[in-house]
Amino acid sequence: MTVLRPDIADSDDVRDGMVPEARADRAAPPPAQETGSTGLIQLHESIAALLASRGQWRQAYQHLRSALDLLYADQTEPPHVPEQLRREVDRLRREHAEAREQSLRDSLTASYNRRYLDQRLVSLLAEEATHPTGLGLALVDLDWFKQVNDTYGHLVGDRVLQRVVELLQDGLPEGAFCARYGGEEFVLVLPGIDASTAVAVCDAARARVEHYPWQQLGPGLRVTVSVGLAHSSPGNRTAAGPEQTLLQADGLLYAAKRSGRNAVAYRQNGRVRLAGAAAGRRAVAEPRAVGY
Template identity: 75%
Template sequence: MTVLRPDVTEPDSARGGAAAWRAPDGPHGADDAPARPAPAETSGLVQLHESIATLLASRGQWRQAYQHLRSALDLVYADHDEQPQIPEQLRREVARLRREHAEAREQSMRDSLTASYNRRYLDQRLVSLVAQQCGSPDGLAVALVDLDWFKQVNDTYGHLVGDRVLQRVVELLQDGLPEGAFCARYGGEEFVLVLPGIDAPAAVAVSEAARARVEHYPWGQIVPGLRVTVSVGLAHEPGTSDASGPPVGAEQQLLRADDLLYAAKQSGRNAVAYREGGRVRLAGAAAGRRAISGQRAASY
């Protein structure tokens, strides 16, 4: 039996599973039907495929792992005219690999500190949502959220408290999001709320509600004197059936949200800035302030 070394992913003798095994040519030549492997040889090959599957799964090579389990099943079935039931051990092994695959994929999309989605997932999902807008009446909103004066939180209370603040802010941002919406960490103390299938007034209402939840949370329970607010730049794109041109790309929509975030900061922070009728406006409690449309907010 081939010995699996750490530097060998798939031994040549095991790559094809049962189909790759062939007995030496008999006295009547190569056209003779190959003899079946002896039971001991079959058992050894099954164990080898299972070992290779486990090794590949530990490396995240899930498709190849499934192929080796399939080869192990083919060897088990080789001596049966009718396909028997899958052995319970292999059934459990397949279920375990699928579970570990799903868990590993989910972890690869999550931010390790806040458990929100990470930048990689955001980039991929936002591109997909923009593509889905083609020919669709549904709008798409992107809200860029930044914690106000977060450096002062770290400097005053320490980074451990700062980490707890980030974790709680994510919980508050995600609370009450509509179906299909999600929160992702954009970087540092910036987060993005992606709101698909939504019109502009509803997107403003969702963003303002999230801002208010952060403002009114009892932060003093974490440490006395702590206060946390966020500023939000909300960019909304209508469905393509309502738009005069092609849908705005994912990167461009994030840039528009960033410009509006700048407007919210310049207008006094703790506000949601959005565009309506070509003008920058502030939502909710900040609506009475003067919305400052700086150069960045007017750049498109």
């Protein structure tokens, strides 16, 4: 009988529903003292195998633990776990952690993906009341990116996306992150940051993209981004949830695009403004109606 020992008592350590096989140097467990106990152990194992085959790993693990408790109920010393098995468990834990991290990353740019973004925004907005500085959410879109693909090819286009993400992430404050929203759109999430600092962070990221030597990737290549920045704080409740916050950022991104691109658009005192070098532009478009 193969049972899960205490040192591997973690449902995440059971990969694909299989318990690591007993090693040759593992001490054989003592037989159950009673026939009824043996039958109950076998029953727990059978249930665990059935649950594992259905992908219900946590419930399967609980039944294996019950079998283990019954098996060693009369022992005063904990079972010995060979060092080789310990190393195998550590390896499985590392592989599980790496697989989980990869599942939350965009395969092309290595930024976080939409799944991670949706999960984190729910928790961050729920915690907003405990952060007096609030939360900044910036929707970033590459300007004229279709022309980049059409002129230089999709391979160069992919490299542009990868480099843009590196530039966006460079110098982000602690706790902030970048996630791919879809296509050539990305989201910068800036928790625990006031509105003016959020504007400065976004415009610095925009400037890094503008001034990067893109000609290294293709002659005549120029890349800029437009940014729509929404900010939510306990004293200025402009967003009720993740979807509404993203809609507001999208509306401001539209304003940045309509105002000449290569700009950060944000709202201050009820008016849409442009940050940095774009602040001197005379015409500033209003966002699309998204529930302000």
